[in-house]
Amino acid sequence: MADHTLSVTVNGESYDEAVDARMTLADFLRERLRLTGTHVGCEHGVCGACTVIVDGVAARSCLMLAVQTDGAVVETVEGLAVDGELSPLQQAFKRNHALQCGFCTPGFLMSVTAALREDNVRDEDDAREVLSGNICRCTGYSGLVRSVVDVAKGRSDE
Ligand code: FES
Numbered sequence: 822m823a824d825h826t827l828s829v830t831v832n833g834e835s836y837d838e839a840v841d842a843r844m845t846l847a848d849f850l851r852e853r854l855r856l857t858g859t860h861v862g863c864e865h866g867v868c869g870a871c872t873v874i875v876d877g878v879a880a881r882s883c884l885m886l887a888v889q890t891d892g893a894v895v896e897t898v899e900g901l902a903v904d905g906e907l908s909p910l911q912q913a914f915k916r917n918h919a920l921q922c923g924f925c926t927p928g929f930l931m932s933v934t935a936a937l938r939e940d941n942v943r944d945e946d947d948a949r950e951v952l953s954g955n956i957c958r959c960t961g962y963s964g965l966v967r968s969v970v971d972v973a974k975g976r977s978d979e
């Protein structure tokens with residue numbers, strides 16, 4: 822039963838939607854807003870594939886209820902590119918071959934985007950720490966580490 826009204830901003834667009842109290846944020850984004858770039862893997866907070874940014878903080882959308890984002894600003898992977906131009910982190914992923922099947926990629930992009938805004942990534946160890954909350958079943962971690970270090974250092978080798 823859709824018995825709650827949710828007012829939320831997602832990637833700069835405002836939405837007022839009636840939602841079931843039990844609907845997860847992941848399901849709301851994917852099924853209601855058709856923002857299917859947010860992936861759902863484990864559905865219990867372990868893999869990080871569903872990570873989005875809520876009010877500036879990386880959050881597992883499989884563990885949040887949509888109603889918890891009432892009044893919030895949510896960012897998903899669809900909002901990273903501006904006018905068709907990939908974000909510096911997306912460009913770094915491409916340059917460093919930081920994805921294989923790509924299932925985990927949106928979650929990594931959102932976790933790292935939030936972390937880089939904090940400006941506390943200095944070296945490879947920091948990059949590994951930032952990446953440690955997400956799992957890649959294709960195990961291509963070295964490209965991910967290179968990408969985070971690249972962006973943190975403001976490099977562009979292209
Ligand atoms: S699907 Fe949310 S953490 Fe795995």
Ligand code: FES
Binds near residue numbers: 921
């Ligand atoms: S690229 Fe396949 S799960 Fe990470």
